Amino acid sequence: MGKKNSRNRMNNEINAGSMADIAFLLLIFFLVTTVIAEDKGVLVKLPPWSDEPPPELTINTRNVYSVLVNAQNQLLVRNEPMEISKLKDNTILFITNPQKRADLSEDPTKALVSLKNDRGTEYKTYLAVYNELKAAYNQIWEEESLKRFSRPYEELSKTQKDEISAAYPLVISEAEPTKFGEEN
Amino acid sequence: MSKFSKKQGNTNPAISTASLPDIVFMLLFFFMVVTKMRDTDLMVGVNTPQASELTKLEKKSLVNFIFIGRPTAKFRDVYGTKPRIQLGDKFSNPDDIPLFLEKHRVTVPEGFKDRIITSLKVDGEVTMGIVSDVKTSLRKAGQIKINYSSKKRDRTK
Numbered sequence: 001m002g003k004k005n006s007r008n009r010m011n012n013e014i015n016a017g018s019m020a021d022i023a024f025l026l027l028i029f030f031l032v033t034t035v036i037a038e039d040k041g042v043l044v045k046l047p048p049w050s051d052e053p054p055p056e057l058t059i060n061t062r063n064v065y066s067v068l069v070n071a072q073n074q075l076l077v078r079n080e081p082m083e084i085s086k087l088k089d090n091t092i093l094f095i096t097n098p099q100k101r102a103d104l105s106e107d108p109t110k111a112l113v114s115l116k117n118d119r120g121t122e123y124k125t126y127l128a129v130y131n132e133l134k135a136a137y138n139q140i141w142e143e144e145s146l147k148r149f150s151r152p153y154e155e156l157s158k159t160q161k162d163e164i165s166a167a168y169p170l171v172i173s174e175a176e177p178t179k180f181g182e183e184n
Numbered sequence: 185m186s187k188f189s190k191k192q193g194n195t196n197p198a199i200s201t202a203s204l205p206d207i208v209f210m211l212l213f214f215f216m217v218v219t220k221m222r223d224t225d226l227m228v229g230v231n232t233p234q235a236s237e238l239t240k241l242e243k244k245s246l247v248n249f250i251f252i253g254r255p256t257a258k259f260r261d262v263y264g265t266k267p268r269i270q271l272g273d274k275f276s277n278p279d280d281i282p283l284f285l286e287k288h289r290v291t292v293p294e295g296f297k298d299r300i301i302t303s304l305k306v307d308g309e310v311t312m313g314i315v316s317d318v319k320t321s322l323r324k325a326g327q328i329k330i331n332y333s334s335k336k337r338d339r340t341k
Binding site for chain 1: 201204205208209211212215216232233235236237238239240241244247301303304306307308309310311312313315316319320322323324326328329330331332333334335336339
């Protein structure tokens with residue numbers, strides 16, 4: 001009889017007060033073991049490896065935009081020293097060649113950017129140069145997109161994007177680095 | 185008069201904390217979504233450079249990471265200060281990359297295997313020699329989509 005009495009008196013509710021503690025414990029565990037995802041970067045497609053030597057290509061020198069970065073992190077563009085800040089605008093000028101100058105590329109589809117670095121080049125500089133070259137193409141694409149479709153490049157459909165990148169193909173060829181300034 | 189004094193006495197003044205777990209769980213889920221598990225301890229110091237033309241890495245399960253940098257203070261006595269490659273949780277050399285890629289490749293479902301991206305987390309001060317070796321090794325292993333991990337920088341005019 002006493003038993004029945006106590007059951008009646010009891011509140012039929014589970015005490016959820018410690019639930020918060022458990023949740024906090026989990027929260028702190030996740031805070032400690034995780035890092036905020038900040039995975040962004042410059043996307044690059046490497047050329048596939050082949051054991052055969054590449055075929056001898058005869059490319060008109062006016063179509064090649066050669067960029068050299070040496071072990072002192074200096075830039076030589078088409079045999080002239082250049083500041084990295086001017087690289088983007090010069091690349092755009094080379095690819096589009098609005099005035100049809102005889103020393104710049106014949107046509108955007110024939111233009112080729114050749115990037116070469118030393119083994120002693122700092123990665124920071126290399127990436128900055130690569131970033132500028134990519135920025136040049138991105139700007140060309142953006143302008144072309146506004147001209148043809150009057151919309152920013154990001155909002156284009158796949159076929160429209162393909163159309164633009166067919167007119168201005170991104171070709172950055174990277175030569176095997178020379179062995180200067182290798183770290184020991 | 186009795187109107188005011190009535191309520192005092194036998195009422196329980198405790199605030200209900202029943203919704204507190206809900207709030208904390210909400211925080212918990214938020215952090216679980218925006219973060220990823222730190223599955224490897226960094227043994228090399230990596231301070232990635234800045235760039236402006238960035239692409240976001242979408243599917244985390246399709247990405248594998250290669251770290252290149254100088255060993256941290258803890259490992260300096262054994263491994264020196266020369267830049268090293270870290271694959272998974274150990275120091276490696278470029279010859280270990282094909283096996284490392286293959287180990288990741290088997291965990292990726294069929295049909296997504298051509299969308300695997302290798303993220304190179306390279307310290308800005310490292311020279312290109314070691315990076316070139318890694319790139320060559322990646323090309324030989326048939327992994328041609330790579331991503332130079334970098335921090336966001338706004339384009340200066």
